[in-house]
Amino acid sequence: MKKSPMDIQETWDSEKGEDNIxxxxxxxxxxxxxxxxxxxxxxxxxxxxxxxxLILPSKGLLQLFxxxxxxxxxxTKLVVLFPAIPLAILAHSYNxxxxxxxxxxxxxxxxxxxxxxxxxEQIAYYTGPTVGGLLNATCGNATELIIALxxxxxxxxxxVKYSLLGSILSNLLLVLGSSLLCGGLANLKKExxxxxxxxxxxxxxxxxxxxxxxxxxxxxxGEKPSLYTLSxxxxxxxxxxxxIVMLLAYVAYLFFQLKTHRQLFEAQEExxxxxxxxxxxxxxxxxAFTWLVGMTAIIALLSEYVVGTIEAASDSWGISVNFIxxxxxxxxxxxxxxxxxxxxxxxxxxxxxxxxxMGSATQISMFVVPLCVIVAWIMHIPMDLDFSLLETGCLAFxxxxxxxxxxxxxxxxxxxxxxxxxxxxxxxxxFVLRNPITNKTSDSLGVK
Amino acid sequence: MEKSPMDIQETWDSEKGEENIxxxxxxxxxxxxxxxxxxxxxxxxxxxxxxxxLILPSKGLLQLFxxxxxxxxxxTKLVVLFPAIPLAILAHSYNxxxxxxxxxxxxxxxxxxxxxxxxxEQIAYYTGPTVGGLLNATCGNATELIIALxxxxxxxxxxVKYSLLGSILSNLLLVLGSSLLCGGLANLKKExxxxxxxxxxxxxxxxxxxxxxxxxxxxxxGLKPSLYSLSxxxxxxxxxxxxIVMLLAYVAYLFFQLKTHRQLFEPQEExxxxxxxxxxxxxxxxxAFTWLVGMTAIIALLSEYVVGTIEAASDSWGISVNFIxxxxxxxxxxxxxxxxxxxxxxxxxxxxxxxxxMGSATQISMFVVPLCVIVAWMMHIPMDLDFSLLETGCLAFxxxxxxxxxxxxxxxxxxxxxxxxxxxxxxxxxFVLRNPIINKTSDSLGVK
Numbered sequence: 001m002k003k004s005p006m007d008i009q010e011t012w013d014s015e016k017g018e019d020n021i022x023x024x025x026x027x028x029x030x031x032x033x034x035x036x037x038x039x040x041x042x043x044x045x046x047x048x049x050x051x052x053x054l055i056l057p058s059k060g061l062l063q064l065f066x067x068x069x070x071x072x073x074x075x076t077k078l079v080v081l082f083p084a085i086p087l088a089i090l091a092h093s094y095n096x097x098x099x100x101x102x103x104x105x106x107x108x109x110x111x112x113x114x115x116x117x118x119x120x121e122q123i124a125y126y127t128g129p130t131v132g133g134l135l136n137a138t139c140g141n142a143t144e145l146i147i148a149l150x151x152x153x154x155x156x157x158x159x160v161k162y163s164l165l166g167s168i169l170s171n172l173l174l175v176l177g178s179s180l181l182c183g184g185l186a187n188l189k190k191e192x193x194x195x196x197x198x199x200x201x202x203x204x205x206x207x208x209x210x211x212x213x214x215x216x217x218x219x220x221x222g223e224k225p226s227l228y229t230l231s232x233x234x235x236x237x238x239x240x241x242x243x244i245v246m247l248l249a250y251v252a253y254l255f256f257q258l259k260t261h262r263q264l265f266e267a268q269e270e271x272x273x274x275x276x277x278x279x280x281x282x283x284x285x286x287x288a289f290t291w292l293v294g295m296t297a298i299i300a301l302l303s304e305y306v307v308g309t310i311e312a313a314s315d316s317w318g319i320s321v322n323f324i325x326x327x328x329x330x331x332x333x334x335x336x337x338x339x340x341x342x343x344x345x346x347x348x349x350x351x352x353x354x355x356x357x358m359g360s361a362t363q364i365s366m367f368v369v370p371l372c373v374i375v376a377w378i379m380h381i382p383m384d385l386d387f388s389l390l391e392t393g394c395l396a397f398x399x400x401x402x403x404x405x406x407x408x409x410x411x412x413x414x415x416x417x418x419x420x421x422x423x424x425x426x427x428x429x430x431f432v433l434r435n436p437i438t439n440k441t442s443d444s445l446g447v448k
Numbered sequence: 449m450e451k452s453p454m455d456i457q458e459t460w461d462s463e464k465g466e467e468n469i470x471x472x473x474x475x476x477x478x479x480x481x482x483x484x485x486x487x488x489x490x491x492x493x494x495x496x497x498x499x500x501x502l503i504l505p506s507k508g509l510l511q512l513f514x515x516x517x518x519x520x521x522x523x524t525k526l527v528v529l530f531p532a533i534p535l536a537i538l539a540h541s542y543n544x545x546x547x548x549x550x551x552x553x554x555x556x557x558x559x560x561x562x563x564x565x566x567x568x569e570q571i572a573y574y575t576g577p578t579v580g581g582l583l584n585a586t587c588g589n590a591t592e593l594i595i596a597l598x599x600x601x602x603x604x605x606x607x608v609k610y611s612l613l614g615s616i617l618s619n620l621l622l623v624l625g626s627s628l629l630c631g632g633l634a635n636l637k638k639e640x641x642x643x644x645x646x647x648x649x650x651x652x653x654x655x656x657x658x659x660x661x662x663x664x665x666x667x668x669x670g671l672k673p674s675l676y677s678l679s680x681x682x683x684x685x686x687x688x689x690x691x692i693v694m695l696l697a698y699v700a701y702l703f704f705q706l707k708t709h710r711q712l713f714e715p716q717e718e719x720x721x722x723x724x725x726x727x728x729x730x731x732x733x734x735x736a737f738t739w740l741v742g743m744t745a746i747i748a749l750l751s752e753y754v755v756g757t758i759e760a761a762s763d764s765w766g767i768s769v770n771f772i773x774x775x776x777x778x779x780x781x782x783x784x785x786x787x788x789x790x791x792x793x794x795x796x797x798x799x800x801x802x803x804x805x806m807g808s809a810t811q812i813s814m815f816v817v818p819l820c821v822i823v824a825w826m827m828h829i830p831m832d833l834d835f836s837l838l839e840t841g842c843l844a845f846x847x848x849x850x851x852x853x854x855x856x857x858x859x860x861x862x863x864x865x866x867x868x869x870x871x872x873x874x875x876x877x878x879f880v881l882r883n884p885i886i887n888k889t890s891d892s893l894g895v896k
Contacts, residue, residue, distance in 0.1 A: 188708060389670035393662060401655045404851055408644060414704045418652040421697050422659055428689040429663045432682045 064287070071282045072115060072291050084108040085298060092305055098312035105305040106332050112299050113143040114336030119295065122288040133258040141167070141364055142296065143333045147303040148372050154307055157376075157383050162325035163333075164369050165391050168206075169426060170330035171361035172402045175338045177419030179353040180405075183345030184413025192411040194350040198264050201256065202358035203403040208249055209365035210399050212242035216386035232382075239384035240377055243370035250366040265355065323430045326391070334360070350411055358402075390433070394426050512735070519730045520563060520739050532556040533746060540753055546760035553753040554780050560747050561591040562784030567743065570736040581706040589615070589811055590744065591781045595751040596820050602755055605824075605831050607773050612817050613839050614774035615781060616654075617874060619809035620850045622779070623786045625867030627801040628853075631793030632861025640859040642798040646712050649704065650806035651851040656697055657813035658847050660690035664834040680830075687832035688825055691818035698814040713803065771878045774839070782808070798859055806850075838881070842874050 073079060088104035091097075120139045124132025144167050151159040183192060216235045257265050283291070306329070314321045319328075331338075337356050344352040369385070376383035387395065401422055405415045521527060536552035539545075568587045572580025592615050599607040631640060664683045705713050731739070754777070762769045779786075785804050792800040817833070824831035835843070849870055853863045 390663070390666045393666045397655075397659050397662065400848075401652065401659070404648075404655065405652055407855060408648060410645070412704070412709060414649050414700065414709070415652060417697065417700045417704075418656050421656055421693050425656070425659055425663065425690055425693050428693070429667070429686055432685045432689070433667070 064284075068283050068287045068291070072119070079111065081107050081111045085112070085302065088302060088305060097316070098309040099316040101305050102309040102313035105302040105309070106328070108302050109143060109299065109306070110332050110335045112295055112302070113333055116142050116292065116295055116299065117336065119283075119288050119292045122283050123285060123292065126285040129262075130258050134254065138367070141333075141360060141368055143299055143303070144330075144364060145368050145371070146296070146299050147306060147329070147333070148368060149375060150300065150303045151307045152372060152376055152379070152381060152383065155381060156307060156310075157381065159307060159310060159321070159325050160372055160383065161387050162322055162391065163329045164364055164372070165387055165395060166326035166330040167333060167364050168361045169326065169394060169398050169423065170334050171337075171357050171364070172206075172398045173419045173423035173426070174331070175334060175341050175360075176354070176357040176402060176405075177416045177423060178338070179341045179345035179350075179357065179416065180411050181413050181416025181420060182342050183348060183350060183353065184411060184416055186346045187348045188413075190348060192348055192350055193409055194354055194406075194411065195264065196406055196409045198351065199354050199358055199406040201253070201264070202362045203399070203406070205249060205253055205362045205366050206358075206399045207403070209246060209362075209369070210392075210396055212239075212246055212370075213385050213387055213392050213395060215242065216384055217389065217392050220386060221389075235386055236382055236384050239373055239386065242385055243373040246366050246370040247374070250363075250370075253362070253366065320430070320433055322433055323427075326430050327427050354406070390429070394429070398422065398426075516731050516735045516739065520567070527559065529555050529559045533560070533750065536750060536753060545764065546757040547764040549753050550757040550761035553750040553757070554776070556750050557591060557747065557754070558780050558783045560743055560750070561781055564590050564740065564743055564747070565784065567736050567740045570731055571733060571740065574733040578706050582702065586815070589781075589808060589816055591747055591751070592778075592812060593816050593819070594744070594747050595754060595777070595781070596816060597823060598748065598751045599755045600820060600824055600827065600829060600831065603829060604755060604758075605829065607755060607758060607769070608820055608831065609835050610770055610773035610839065611777045611781075612812055612820070613835055613843060614778040615812050616809045617774065617842060617846050617871065618778035618782050619785070619805050619812070620654075620846045621867045621871035621874070623782060623789050623808075624802070624805040624850060625864045625869075625871060626786070627789045627793035627798075627805065627864065628859050629861050629864025629868060630790050631796060631798055631801065632859060632864055634794045635796045636861075638796060640796055640798055641857055642802055642854075642859065643712065644854055644857045646799065647802050647806055647851075647854040649701070649712070650810045651847070651854070653697060653701055653810045653814050654806075654847045655851075657694060657810075657817070658840075658844055660687075660694055660818075661833050661835055661840050661843060663690065664832055665837065665840050668834060669837070683834055684830055684832050687821055687834065690833055691821040694814050694818040695822070698811075698818075701810070701814065768878070768881055770881055771875075774878050775875050802854070838877070842877070846870065846874075 073082065084104045084107035088101055088108050091101045091104055117136075117140060120135050120142075121132075124135055127135065144164065148160045148164055151157075151163070216239050219235050219238065310321060310324055313319075314324055337360055341353040341356045344350075344356070373383055373385060386392075401419065405419060521530065532552045532555035536549055536556050539549045539552055565584075565588060568583050568590075569580075572583055575583065592612065596608045596612055599605075599611070664687050667683050667686065758769060758772055761767075762772055785808055789801040789804040792798075792804070821831055821833060834840075849867065853867060
């Protein structure tokens with residue numbers, strides 16, 4: 001569903017009081033010669049009446065701010081989790097238990113992650129589909145990216161690796177699995193079809209990413225122990241080369257998705273339109289931008305807390321850091337996508353659910369992970385792509401099982417059950433993998 | 449294909465002389481109010497005539513027994529192998545060579561395995577399709593289950609693991625491969641099609657099972673040797689958790705197969721009808737039940753011999769226990785399914801062949817294996833899901849290659865050739881894997 005010029009017009013109108021600088025690009029392309037004011041001429045009366053429904057009689061700055069606040073803050077059902085943000089900051093400044101800071105920050109991140117993608121979509125309405133797609137492609141997993149970069153700054157390489165790995169696993173198995181399960185149960189009698197081409201593109205991207213993780217791993221295992229020290233440098237070089245390849249692949253993927261084969265991903269676009277509330281573009285460009293910056297700052301703050309207190313939380317809860325990074329962090333980070341994906345599966349719009357889950361996994365695997373390696377390179381931190389054996393094995397298995405599941409273009413709930421139970425099994429595996437082993441991995445990963 | 453009430457009536461009549469206590473359940477549901485003898489009123493003359501064709505002029509108990517004997521014992525072409533049963537018992541009691549006991553027991557098990565599934569189907573005619581499906585789902589691989597449980601009682605964990613693994617391999621590669629090969633050669637000119645959805649469900653179940661085997665294996669390999677002893681407890685916990693997940697998945701699979709998506713598996717049901725001779729329900733419920741109990745007892749006895757003498761046979765033949773458990777035992781246990789599957793492939797009913805092979809593999813992987821782990825848990829035997837590297841690798845490869853082979857909904861003999869040769873390769877691999885390694889594995893598996 002393309003956005004119609006009318007909708008954009010409407011939003012633009014509601015924006016008029018604030019600033020008139022950035023007219024929507026789509027509009028601009030069509031009426032390049034018209035003055036900005038004149039382009040309103042085709043506004044119909046229905047649109048006018050619709051606008052009067054909004055509670056915007058006087059367009060004062062404060063009023064606008066309040067409306068925006070209402071749209072941005074109250075626009076999500078996760079609003080109940082917002083109080084966790086000030087609580088986390090309070091808990092941090094009054095030196096309450098570090099596990100509490102961790103838990104509250106994690107809760108606070110959930111609605112923020114959802115709102116950031118909401119704001120990105122809002123901005124995308126003004127910038128046109130291509131730039132919007134690019135924005136979504138880079139900021140869609142902003143929370144994961146910020147957490148990873150902050151963990152990198154604190155040289156907790158294992159947290160970086162495991163949280164990103166966990167995010168891929170959670171998207172592929174948990175989000176996709178529960179969507180297929182719910183969709184299958186809700187549409188038992190109907191046929192559930194989707195276009196497998198889109199999923200196939202993501203699968204092949206994920207396979208490429210998997211290769212880039214497996215080669216450094218096999219480097220370490222294929223060498224004789226005496227040569228192991230020699231291979232560390234080579235592993236690092238290989239990882240950096242692989243990261244560049246992955247980024248190139250991601251650029252090609254974006255080109256494919258946004259330019260040449262957009263029709264394959266059309267359904268996904270539609271999804272984003274629907275996700276962004278009923279009205280299109282409910283907040284203006286600059287206010288959305290300001291909100292985005294502000295939220296990013298809060299996310300950074302909370303991520304800092306999360307990364308700083310993860311070991312303390314692990315100790316006080318008796319759960320390994322591995323489990324927290326691989327299972328808990330991604331569930332929180334993906335909560336909003338998860339909910340959206342399930343809702344669309346209920347409506348038997350599996351294309352959208354697939355787009356959300358597979359797209360997000362591809363983005364993390366092919367963009368966030370190599371970006372972290374490159375940033376680490378710039379910061380002279382020896383982060384490589386060698387996740388350890390168990391983690392890489394789980395990744396490989398998740399990708400394989402998802403690719404197989406999506407082979408024929410139909411779905412039923414049993415597919416969801418299989419994926420979900422795979423996730424449960426992996427969760428159980430990381431749960432029983434207790435501290436002695438955790439120390440080992442954090443040693444080997446942190447030091448080398 | 450539902451059983452018609454006529455058939456049941458007929459059988460019941462032939463049963464009358466024996467006991468009138470339990471009229472068939474299906475029947476009971478329809479005519480609950482009728483007295484038992486009165487319910488015969490609808491019996492048509494055609495049925496009478498048909499019945500008179502049976503050699504049952506007087507319905508004495510002995511006569512009935514003889515007829516049953518005729519149906520149960522002589523109803524299979526494997527009848528030539530029945531004499532092996534008394535010979536095995538004789539050989540055991542007169543302390544003949546233990547290798548002889550092993551060979552004779554193995555031969556004796558072959559027809560018994562076929563007859564058990566025949567009797568299960570007979571009982572299924574009386575209990576309705578759902579209960580019958582459940583019965584088939586639990587007793588379909590009764591021989592494998594009994595052998596595994598007896599080996600468990602003798603704490604031969606490696607025999608349990610390897611015989612079950614071998615059964616999965618043999619179903620996936622040998623049974624399926626030879627079916628596709630024979631079907632392909634017999635129907636060279638025709639198109640051979642099947643519904644891939646059914647195979648897909650089995651594949652995804654097998655993948656989940658594979659994950660449950662891979663994780664404990666990687667546990668052991670991902671750790672430093674010094675920490676290995678610590679991980680044994682964790683591996684055991686993980687295996688037990690995985691087993692519970694597998695059983696849950698199997699319950700979901702049964703629900704899917706018998707309740708919500710029965711149409712996908714319909715051809716398989718038809719198969720069962722066809723397998724059970726031409727007439728439906730040739731023997732009565734209670735006689736089938738009695739026969740089933742008796743046969744199970746004989747199977748248990750022979751299995752006891754097999755498990756007890758496997759090492760002796762291995763020594764005297766110079767073949768490793770691994771090879772006997774992984775290759776020989778399953779070939780014998782699956783002989784009947786194997787024959788049935790090939791016959792249906794000849795008739796170009798590939799759906800049924802697939803259902804037999806994949807269904808049996810799924811059942812062992814998702815039901816028998818976790819059940820053994822749970823039973824071992826109750827018996828305080830530390831059986832885990834960590835089959836060793838080579839075996840798990842073969843399993844992974846077999847599942848992957850089968851899933852790939854069944855991707856498009858068509859078949860030709862080359863697919864069968866590929867699968868069969870995979871099996872031959874694996875057989876060669878386990879054949880050359882001689883004693884030194886066996887000692888090691890039996891140590892590490894038996895002791896820990």
